[in-house]
Amino acid sequence: MxxxxxxxxxxxxxxxxxxxxxxxxxxxxxxxxxxxxxxxxxxxxxxxxxxxxxxxxxxxxxxxxxxxxxxxxxxxxxxxxxxxxxxFRDKPAGTIRITATDYATKTILWPRLSKVLRKYPEIKVEIMTDYGLSDIVAERYDIGVRTGDQVAKDMIAVRIAPDMRMAIVGSPGYLAERELPRKPQDLTAHNCINLRLPTLGGFYPWELKKGSRAVQARVEGQFAFNGTYQMLDAALSGYGLAYVPADLVQAHVAAGRLVRVLEDWCPTFPGLHAYYANRREFSRAMTVVIDALRYRPEDTKP
Missing domain, CATH: 1.10.10.10 (Winged helix-like DNA-binding domain superfamily/Winged helix DNA-binding domain)
Incomplete structure (x- = not known):
């Protein structure tokens, strides 16, 4: 028929x-x-x-x-x-798939979503840790998380964090045995902890900047990881210098467990953004998740 x-x-x-x-x-x-x-x-x-x-x-x-x-x-x-x-149109329900780094997940996604999603048991969230800058459309993700300068122009981006300052840190014990680096070239004499990127199978170059001078330092060392927190743990254990977000090491620096070096060369990047494809249909579940992640400067004030 x-x-x-x-x-x-x-x-x-x-x-x-x-x-x-x-x-x-x-x-x-x-x-x-x-x-x-x-x-x-x-x-x-x-x-x-x-x-x-x-x-x-x-x-x-x-x-x-x-x-x-x-x-x-x-x-x-x-x-x-x-x-x-x-x-799905009338109430927040369905599965939202997100790709983000471990740093973004632990410092932003989990703290904010865990507070909100108890109210919406019909919303399911899948968070995949990824440093590969995945194509969220091809990989069928609903949301990606990157710094603002890494978001493609055809995507809709929502700021979820303030601008991100970077830091190079090492333990007092490690630095006591070596001369402190004064310029990026001095990093060649140090054991640096690398971040392995899945794209092209290479290491992430440390992006350093002082005034108008910019350097992409390709460092070497005994350890390489594919996650920020492993690099931090290695630095805390005295295995070398790590290049990580400054807010992640602030407490360790204040407690004397880590020391910052080359501070005047550590840049500030546009803050993390949640981004998604420009679709006509925008589910209630997406609205709830995006609103929960949205950066509100007043939330960070004491």
Missing amino acids: RRENYNDLLAFIAVARERSFTRASAQLGVSQSALSHTIRSLESRLGLRLLTRTTRSVAPTEAGERLLLTVAPRFEEIESELAAVTE
Whole structure:
């Protein structure tokens, strides 16, 4: 049966259930003559009489009864599923997939989402740790998290953090045995902890800047990791210098567990942004998640 004839089946179901063309036509919002013509056309195509009509009543034939019992439940299932889908529009529900670095996840995503999502048990969130700058459209992510300068121009970006200052740190024990670096070139004499990037299989160059002078320092050392917190742990253990977000090491520096070096060469990057593709349909779940992550300067004030 052609798809456009499904409406004929719905018309038959209405008449068979109501046992009346009058009531069925009122339910469907069509005239009795049009409804009668629809049923006759359906019977003609099937080559079967589906309804027995008298001046007083309408009843399904044996074939009509079988069709009613088998087809009607399937249409009810379809209607039920369509109703369930529309709930995604009416209430926050569904799965939101996010790709972010471990630093963004631990310092921003988890603290903010964990406070909000208890109110929305129908929202599911998947957070994948990734330093590969994934294509969120190709990889079917709903949201990506990057610094503002890394967000593609065709994406919609929402700031979720203030500008990010970087820091180069080492433990007092490690630095006690070596001369402090005064310029980026001095890093060649140091054991530096690298960040391995999945893109091109290389290490992340330390992006340093002083005034108008910019340097991408390619450092070497005994350890390399694919996560910020492992690099921090290695630095705390005295294995060398690490290049990490300054807010991550602030408490360690204040407590004397780490020492900052080359401070005048450590740049400030545009803050982290949550970004997503420009879609016409924007689910309530996405609205809840984006609003929870949105940066509000007043939230950081004491």
